[in-house]
Amino acid sequence: MLLSLTDVRRTFGGLHAVDGVGFQVDTGEVHGLIGPNGAGKTTLLNLVSGLIRPTGGAISLEGRRIERLPSHRIAALGITRTYQNIRLFPALSAAENVLVGSHLRRVDPLWKRMIFVPGYRREEADALQWALSLLARVGMEDRAAERASSLSYGEQRRVEIARALASGPRVLLLDEPTAGMNPSEVASIAALIKEVARSGQSVLLVEHNVKLVMDVCDRITVLNFGKVIADGTPGEVAGDRAVIAAYLGGE
Amino acid sequence: MNGESLRDLWLTYQSTVAFIGLNGLLALSVYTTLSCGQLSLAQAGFMALGSYASAILTLHTSAPFPVVLLAGTLVPAVVAIPLGLPVLRLKGVFLAIATIGFGEVVRIFFVNLDFTNGALGLVAIPQRTGLVAIYLALAGALFILWRIRGSRAGYALEAIREDEPAARTMGIHASAYKLSMVVLGAGFAGLAGALDAHFNFIVAPANYSFGRVVDMLVYAVVGGTTVFYGPVVGAAFLTLLPEVLREVGSRVGLQPGPLRLFVNGLVLLLVILFLPNGIVSLPRRVRRWLETRRAAAHAA
Numbered sequence: 270m271l272l273s274l275t276d277v278r279r280t281f282g283g284l285h286a287v288d289g290v291g292f293q294v295d296t297g298e299v300h301g302l303i304g305p306n307g308a309g310k311t312t313l314l315n316l317v318s319g320l321i322r323p324t325g326g327a328i329s330l331e332g333r334r335i336e337r338l339p340s341h342r343i344a345a346l347g348i349t350r351t352y353q354n355i356r357l358f359p360a361l362s363a364a365e366n367v368l369v370g371s372h373l374r375r376v377d378p379l380w381k382r383m384i385f386v387p388g389y390r391r392e393e394a395d396a397l398q399w400a401l402s403l404l405a406r407v408g409m410e411d412r413a414a415e416r417a418s419s420l421s422y423g424e425q426r427r428v429e430i431a432r433a434l435a436s437g438p439r440v441l442l443l444d445e446p447t448a449g450m451n452p453s454e455v456a457s458i459a460a461l462i463k464e465v466a467r468s469g470q471s472v473l474l475v476e477h478n479v480k481l482v483m484d485v486c487d488r489i490t491v492l493n494f495g496k497v498i499a500d501g502t503p504g505e506v507a508g509d510r511a512v513i514a515a516y517l518g519g520e
Numbered sequence: 521m522n523g524e525s526l527r528d529l530w531l532t533y534q535s536t537v538a539f540i541g542l543n544g545l546l547a548l549s550v551y552t553t554l555s556c557g558q559l560s561l562a563q564a565g566f567m568a569l570g571s572y573a574s575a576i577l578t579l580h581t582s583a584p585f586p587v588v589l590l591a592g593t594l595v596p597a598v599v600a601i602p603l604g605l606p607v608l609r610l611k612g613v614f615l616a617i618a619t620i621g622f623g624e625v626v627r628i629f630f631v632n633l634d635f636t637n638g639a640l641g642l643v644a645i646p647q648r649t650g651l652v653a654i655y656l657a658l659a660g661a662l663f664i665l666w667r668i669r670g671s672r673a674g675y676a677l678e679a680i681r682e683d684e685p686a687a688r689t690m691g692i693h694a695s696a697y698k699l700s701m702v703v704l705g706a707g708f709a710g711l712a713g714a715l716d717a718h719f720n721f722i723v724a725p726a727n728y729s730f731g732r733v734v735d736m737l738v739y740a741v742v743g744g745t746t747v748f749y750g751p752v753v754g755a756a757f758l759t760l761l762p763e764v765l766r767e768v769g770s771r772v773g774l775q776p777g778p779l780r781l782f783v784n785g786l787v788l789l790l791v792i793l794f795l796p797n798g799i800v801s802l803p804r805r806v807r808r809w810l811e812t813r814r815a816a817a818h819a820a
Contacts, residue, residue, distance in 0.1 A: 318689050319688075319689070320685055320688075320689065339688070340685070340688040340689045341688045341689075341690075341691050341692055341693045341694065343689075344688070344689055344690060344691035345691050349689065349690065349691075350689055352686070356683050356685075356686040357686075358678065358679050358682035358683055358686070358687075359682060360678070360682055361675075361678060361679075361682065365675060365678075368675050369675050369676065369678075369679040369687070369690055369692070370690050372672065372675070372676055372679075372690050372691050372692050373690070373691035375672045379667070379668065379671055379672075379673050382667050382671050383664070383667050393670075393671075396672075432690070436690065436691055
């Protein structure tokens with residue numbers, strides 16, 4: 270199993286934001302994480318990406334425990350992410366944002382640049398080419414030179430996905446990637462997610478758009494009040510009584 | 521104009537040119553840590569360490585000047601490592617306060633150190649610094665910052681400045697980058713201190729007070745911190761300003777001495793209000809203003 274969570278807990282004061290969550294994500298799998306607002310989905314992504322530490326439980330990537338590692342180490346092991354409230358580097362261009370995302374796959378010893386050892390230029394040209402190819406993959410190649418802060422909401426989300434893909438992660442964490450997008454943009458994101466999974470990378474997707482989740486996910490974990498209330502294929506989850514109750518209310 | 525007054529003019533002018541270079545280097549040392557979003561006000565302390573280390577070497581050994589300068593650079597750079605490790609866990613104003621504390625500790629340490637004559641400081645340091653040394657040092661610092669910009673490390677620094685947690689989830693080892701820049705900035709400040717000590721003949725604790733680091737920060741802010749050469753422009757402008765004011769003041773019969781601080785404060789205020797990216801952003805601002813005017817005239 271590529272990514273597995275076992276009995277993960279996180280409390281904020283007296284609040285059990287994540288309360289004993291466990292599930293597994295396989296290689297090349299698109300795994301959906303859904304649930305009502307406040308169910309603990311974003312907290313869970315923050316735990317997996319190392320922005321916060323769990324109060325209990327284990328998170329492992331290919332059997333290696335990662336829940337105590339700093340976030341840059343977790344990224345180096347192959348987990349990158351996007352953010353619900355878009356966190357691009359606003360003063361940098363779209364291409365530069367993706368270049369930052371390429372940090373881990375670049376080898377560019379500064380001393381070579383300092384003393385003009387030939388070769389650094391080619392490395393930089395290659396890195397830029399790679400960044401542009403990722404922007405093309407999310408349909409943003411013609412806005413590469415634009416400052417991130419001047420892009421539209423949907424464009425920023427797409428650049429953020431390109432930035433997260435730039436290091437060539439094994440697991441891509443997407444936090445509501447289609448929020449604020451129109452239906453045709455949503456369709457292109459769905460196609461992109463499927464393509465990423467086909468290339469052997471796994472996706473852990475937090476999303477409110479139920480249609481998209483049912484369409485792209487191989488498996489879905491449903492959270493409510495920090496606990497797993499259902500886990501299974503889209504078909505299984507859609508018919509689950511606890512899920513329907515959580516979403517529609519009632520017993 | 522006779523030969524005598526021409527030489528006097530050059531002597532005054534020469535020291536102003538030297539101070540532009542030294543202040544430029546000090547402004548760059550503040551900029552270096554600022555470039556990854558960290559406001560460190562320890563630079564006067566680092567400068568003091570560089571000054572004292574180099575002056576002691578000159579006064580007590582026969583070390584050649586380049587070795588003295590190297591020591592003045594390395595001593596504060598090495599001290600910056602154990603200082604930076606804990607202190608860089610702090611953010612924003614707390615980092616500023618802690619680094620001010622460090623600067624004061626260094627100053628008070630030298631006030632109480634008998635070996636360096638306490639508050640009186642070291643005197644009669646031979647003048648070994650010339651304009652060439654100062655401007656080579658400044659050019660070296662500018663070169664390093666120029667080469668960092670646009671490199672993988674340069675983008676990592678910009679990412680840390682913009683959004684540190686997001687940068688870390690891109691795999692950027694933020695604390696290592698921040699520490700490197702604090703060490704580099706300390707080296708620049710120490711080098712400036714070493715050059716300064718061998719230009720002014722004297723090293724005394726009073727030269728490294730909190731006001732000194734505020735001056736450095738004002739140079740950087742007035743010049744502009746979005747590009748690496750901005751702080752040097754700011755240092756040149758604010759170092760020349762009192763000289764120009766004195767000239768103008770004496771013509772119209774004003775005593776410019778007390779006016780100096782007022783004008784410095786006014787310049788800082790105007791830059792923050794109207795040119796938040798500093799003097800270096802002025803040409804572009806003027807060009808844009810002309811373009812919109814031309815467009816408006818065209819439309820009318």
